[in-house]
Amino acid sequence: MFKVGDHVVYPYHGAGTIRDIEEKDVLGETHSYFVLHFPLVDVKLMLPEKKIDGSGLRKIIEQDELDNVVEALKNGPELPPSTSHFSKETENLLKSGSIFDAAHLISSLSKKQAGRSNGLHIQDRNHLQKAKQMIASELVLVNNMSEEQAYEFIDSNLLELS
Template sequence: MFNVGDTVVYPYHGAGKIKDMEEKDILGKKMTYYVVYFPLNHVTLMLPENRIGESGLRKTIAMEQLEEVANALKACEAPVKKEAARPYSKENETLLKTGCILDACSVIANLTSKKGARNNGLHMEDRKNLDRAKQFIISELMLVKEMSEDEALSFIDEHAEAT
């Protein structure tokens, strides 16, 4: 499925690199684990191989998909929902949990549009979701395009325009 050295994305954690595969004896049962290092937050996780399919782990996007990412970051022209902060926040959290970069772009586009339409900025939950979405995309851009964190943030900011 995956090999040591592959760059992967783990939902809600962002992009990382498979550093190793280890076999562990857990309660008398041998299990293989992927050891994944996430450079943006300096975290290493061990993911059981037999649960990778249901975990949402995927390979990072290809360079050819960067234009699609840039387009998905553009703020939507749909009207911003009024007085629906809670359900809207939950919708954004659900999108972030999918692990799909285009869903994270959608969160940024929606919240950027919402931020532009509000006089007093975003609610705290929306700000957190916006930051999470940016960090998620930054982590993937850093590995795919070998950008620094600042360069990846600039890429996002350049393409996410308020309408």
């Protein structure tokens, strides 16, 4: 299970830290809540302990898994996700909480962007930015990088796409 001080990833929010476990009285019942803080977006979230198992919450990756992230950034799927405004596939990749899904999405959308003279559709640009933010938030905690260094890490591993 998780404890105060653990660095974790919560799907679609990115990486943060468990700051506290609080007891709250709700309708006469006492419940435990994990208090998560996401520093890159400066958000605090309270997650009920009884919903942790189904929430997708996971510990951040280990340092030795960074090479796999680089590989995913460089070698994502050739076919980018649908440009449909309601792309379920793209949303599901972001909601999975997997750093590797986010890296594949960045790779695919970057390839798509490189192949288009007029850039990406607004929804694709938003998905690309969200995926980069999710990876950057985890890199900051895994590799003790600054936010700027994390984004540079992502972009430098995409250079071969141009």
